[in-house]
Amino acid sequence: MIKDKELKDILKTRxxxxxxAMWGKDLTDLTKNESYQSLxxxxxxxxxxxxxxxxxxxxxxxxxxxxxxxxxxxxxRLLNSNLINMNFKxxxxxxxxxxxxxxxxxxxxxxxxxLGNGGLGRLAACFIDSMAALGLPGHGCxxxxxxxxxxxxxxxxxxxxxxxNWLKEGFAWEFRKTDKAIEVRFEGNAYMEKQKNGKLKAxxxxxTSVTAIPYDVPxxxxxxxxxxxxxxxxxxxNKDFSDYGLLSHEQQQAKMHYKHNVQKIxxxxxxxxxxxxxxxxxxxxxxxxVSAGLQSIVRHYRKKGMKLVDFADNIAxxxxxxxxxxxxxxxxxxxxxxxxxxxxxxWKITVGTMAYTNHTxxxxxxxxxxxxxxKSLLPRIYMIIEEINRRLLDDVRERYDxxxxxxxxxxxxxxxxxxxxxxxxxxSHSVNGVAQIHSDILKSHTMHDFNTYYPGKFNxxxxxxxxRRWLIGANxxxxxLIDDAISTKWHKRPERLIDLLKYSKDKAFTSQVEKIKSxxxxxxxxxxxxxxxxxxxxxxxxxxxxxxxxSYKRQIMNLxxxxxLYNRLxxxxxxxxxxHTFIFGGKAAPGYHVAKETIxxxxxxxxxxxxxxxxxxxxxxxxxENYGVSLGEILFPAADISEQISxxxxxxxGTGNMKFMMNGAITLGTLDGANVEISQAVGPENxxxxxxxxxEVLNYYASGSYSVWDVYNNNSRxxxxxxxxxxxxxxxxxxxxxxxxxxxxxxxDEFFVLKDFEAYAKAHLEIVKKYxxxxxxxxxxxxxxxxxxxxxxxxxxxEYARDIWKINPVLIP
Ligand SMILES: *Cc1c(COP(=O)(O)O)cnc(C)c1O
Numbered sequence: 056m057i058k059d060k061e062l063k064d065i066l067k068t069r070x071x072x073x074x075x076a077m078w079g080k081d082l083t084d085l086t087k088n089e090s091y092q093s094l095x096x097x098x099x100x101x102x103x104x105x106x107x108x109x110x111x112x113x114x115x116x117x118x119x120x121x122x123x124x125x126x127x128x129x130x131x132r133l134l135n136s137n138l139i140n141m142n143f144k145x146x147x148x149x150x151x152x153x154x155x156x157x158x159x160x161x162x163x164x165x166x167x168x169x170l171g172n173g174g175l176g177r178l179a180a181c182f183i184d185s186m187a188a189l190g191l192p193g194h195g196c197x198x199x200x201x202x203x204x205x206x207x208x209x210x211x212x213x214x215x216x217x218x219x220n221w222l223k224e225g226f227a228w229e230f231r232k233t234d235k236a237i238e239v240r241f242e243g244n245a246y247m248e249k250q251k252n253g254k255l256k257a258x259x260x261x262x263t264s265v266t267a268i269p270y271d272v273p274x275x276x277x278x279x280x281x282x283x284x285x286x287x288x289x290x291x292x293n294k295d296f297s298d299y300g301l302l303s304h305e306q307q308q309a310k311m312h313y314k315h316n317v318q319k320i321x322x323x324x325x326x327x328x329x330x331x332x333x334x335x336x337x338x339x340x341x342x343x344x345v346s347a348g349l350q351s352i353v354r355h356y357r358k359k360g361m362k363l364v365d366f367a368d369n370i371a372x373x374x375x376x377x378x379x380x381x382x383x384x385x386x387x388x389x390x391x392x393x394x395x396x397x398x399x400x401x402w403k404i405t406v407g408t409m410a411y412t413n414h415t416x417x418x419x420x421x422x423x424x425x426x427x428x429x430k431s432l433l434p435r436i437y438m439i440i441e442e443i444n445r446r447l448l449d450d451v452r453e454r455y456d457x458x459x460x461x462x463x464x465x466x467x468x469x470x471x472x473x474x475x476x477x478x479x480x481x482x483s484h485s486v487n488g489v490a491q492i493h494s495d496i497l498k499s500h501t502m503h504d505f506n507t508y509y510p511g512k513f514n515x516x517x518x519x520x521x522x523r524r525w526l527i528g529a530n531x532x533x534x535x536l537i538d539d540a541i542s543t544k545w546h547k548r549p550e551r552l553i554d555l556l557k558y559s560k561d562k563a564f565t566s567q568v569e570k571i572k573s574x575x576x577x578x579x580x581x582x583x584x585x586x587x588x589x590x591x592x593x594x595x596x597x598x599x600x601x602x603x604x605x606s607y608k609r610q611i612m613n614l615x616x617x618x619x620l621y622n623r624l625x626x627x628x629x630x631x632x633x634x635h636t637f638i639f640g641g642k643a644a645p646g647y648h649v650a651k652e653t654i655x656x657x658x659x660x661x662x663x664x665x666x667x668x669x670x671x672x673x674x675x676x677x678x679x680e681n682y683g684v685s686l687g688e689i690l691f692p693a694a695d696i697s698e699q700i701s702x703x704x705x706x707x708x709g710t711g712n713m714k715f716m717m718n719g720a721i722t723l724g725t726l727d728g729a730n731v732e733i734s735q736a737v738g739p740e741n742x743x744x745x746x747x748x749x750x751e752v753l754n755y756y757a758s759g760s761y762s763v764w765d766v767y768n769n770n771s772r773x774x775x776x777x778x779x780x781x782x783x784x785x786x787x788x789x790x791x792x793x794x795x796x797x798x799x800x801x802x803x804d805e806f807f808v809l810k811d812f813e814a815y816a817k818a819h820l821e822i823v824k825k826y827x828x829x830x831x832x833x834x835x836x837x838x839x840x841x842x843x844x845x846x847x848x849x850x851x852x853x854e855y856a857r858d859i860w861k862i863n864p865v866l867i868p
């Protein structure tokens with residue numbers, strides 16, 4: 056064992072050496088960014104040692120491996136989490152102190168790897184973190200986008216999107232592996248041809264070839280020696296490209312055109328959570344990374360000398376939402392066309408290997424591709440899907456006596472479209488939802504007929520978050536307080552957080568919790584002063600809603616309630632309310648008009664309210680620019696109230712709710728997604744639940760018996776705030792909030808904002824009352840932290856490993 060002192064000296068030496076090698080500079084000359092890059096280089100070298108060992112172990116011991124395919128990995132920063140996982144954080148802090156440098160300043164230099172939109176991408180990042188922490192042989196497979204999710208600026212109260220050039224200083228954690236390149240084929244003609252031996256063989260001709268180059272990112276386990284791999288694919292021109300020779304003008308033009316098209320493939324992340332435009336390119340992205348990923352897995356598998364017939368026993372592949380669903384057909388192609396396998400055997404292996412997670416029941420988000428587009432882009436894959444579907448429908452007809460309803464509901468090809476969710480369900484042995492209520496709705500509504508057809512295939516795996524990033528990393532003082540109380544056992548076994556229950560009424564403990572919360576609120580107030588030039592009172596209630604801006608998440612309801620509160624305060628300036636800071640953050644998809652108007656409205660109301668001296672700072676409204684993982688790490692620890700107010704049945708799980716809970720905030724929410732399980736865990740005294748239940752919402756949709764005008768006509772407070780959107784209340788606004796007004800009324804309030812308004816306002820009164828009883832509030836806060844262990848992604852991943860993937864932890868020596 057290396058002693059701490061020795062390790063510290065080695066770190067300092069290596070850091071100095073890195074500064075020399077990378078920048079030709081002495082430490083005193085380094086810029087902050089150069090310091091960041093030098094330290095990353097040192098840590099990268101340490102990581103590589105265990106990475107090589109882990110890979111060798113996996114190779115020698117032929118452990119079953121799982122590959123998590125996701126079109127998004129919203130990683131955020133990695134240096135801090137790597138230091139924590141390697142147990143280097145403290146020693147590094149000390150080393151830098153001795154060098155007269157501040158580690159936190161250096162950590163702040165790292166750009167976020169924003170290769171995802173929101174919850175789905177962040178989930179994938181938490182999952183690979185947990186796999187490594189648990190010592191599971193599990194890897195990620197995705198896309199190396201040149202530009203991550205756009206950077207959001209607020210200009211004149213509007214969202215403006217700036218390209219996220221996150222690679223401009225290089226990405227410290229990636230390893231380019233040109234020797235592991237893969238060819239991916241698009242377009243051309245595919246057909247079956249009889250061979251000499253009489254068997255049919257698929258021929259694919261005149262295709263466009265794209266080279267996929269992997270960039271590997273090591274994923275460091277928590278205080279073990281496991282280092283797994285996140286493989287991100289980059290699209291490049293094929294190897295013949297540089298073979299110039301004598302080309303006509305047209306040939307040169309074609310070549311340039313080809314190059315341009317190839318470079319487009321991995322250039323941008325689609326900045327949309329749930330509905331897609333520029334659709335063909337998106338399909339290209341999907342097939343590109345899935346084909347590259349699967350080909351490289353099969354190639355590596357065969358190189359190990361293992362037999363393809365045993366593939367499903369040794370490899371598990373997970374499809375995160377429908378974006379990688381084309382993998383079902385691609386694995387069939389590889390097994391049949393490249394490995395000469397018979398259909399039946401290939402199908403058994405494919406279904407045995409694949410598992411699928413559904414992430415949403417929003418109908419506009421279920422991916423479908425026009426058959427014409429699909430067929431011309433992926434002719435051989437389309438043939439395979441036709442055959443999968445033919446065999447499926449033959450069986451459906453036989454089992455259900457030609458029942459047309461069943462055929463329509465199950466057919467992968469329907470109404471001129473390829474239904475990707477259906478392909479994923481048919482081609483997988485497991486389909487899971489992401490919270491109990493979501494999985495139940497999948498079975499009873501969205502995929503009811505599939506559940507009848509495939510009994511037992513559907514199951515639930517409630518989402519989780521890595522407590523290492525969201526508590527140990529984001530709130531180290533709170534983590535240290537917890538360590539003092541219940542030891543560090545919960546780091547490896549987060550369910551041990553439950554041991555905090557016995558401190559929930561311990562004054563000495565809860566007052567420390569309060570003090571730490573207050574510090575985090577002061578930190579946030581300082582950030583708000585610096586970034587928004589706004590003074591907020593850290594003693595006010597910090598009430599936070601941070602997530603993508605979406606109608607179903609109902610930021611508008613939050614805002615209409617604030618407008619109502621402001622109206623009441625204007626009517627009665629003596630109204631005794633607890634000073635309240637309402638904080639919003641979140642990006643709107645660039646083409647999503649209602650979401651962008653919502654941001655404009657939040658900022659417009661904020662301007663009005665924040666500058667109104669007559670209300671004596673009782674209400675402040677803040678819109679935090681550019682919400683992402685790193686900003687979240689500042690916001691979650693500073694929250695008193697966690698706003699989780701989606702229309703019941705619409706939020707599949709939510710994971711922001713878990714990050715708040717783990718940092719001691721109290722949930723103000725609907726019975727939607729994982730809020731249901733959070734409220735069950737902490738009990739009704741320790742959260743505030745309001746509004747329509749999922750069943751009620753689904754019944755209203757089915758019966759059509761809700762009318763927004765009933766609420767409008769009968770609730771004058773609702774009517775007042777709605778009218779304020781259009782009656783000139785906001786001067787100089789050119790009536791633009793009429794779009795929101797019309798949207799709510801003309802869509803018959805599709806997400807029940809008006810319907811739930813009254814209940815929401817009451818819930819606010821209730822939670823503020825709770826807040827005023829300080830000792831009861833702090834008890835609730837501790838009870839929330841104590842029960843948050845269940846919502847660690849370690850628990851989630853243990854369930855996936857045990858029930859779906861059938862893989863075991865491996866101890867790397
Ligand atoms: C956790 C997280 C999300 C998901 O938040 P929800 O409230 O579950 O929608 C989105 N974006 C970022 C940056 C996150 O960290």
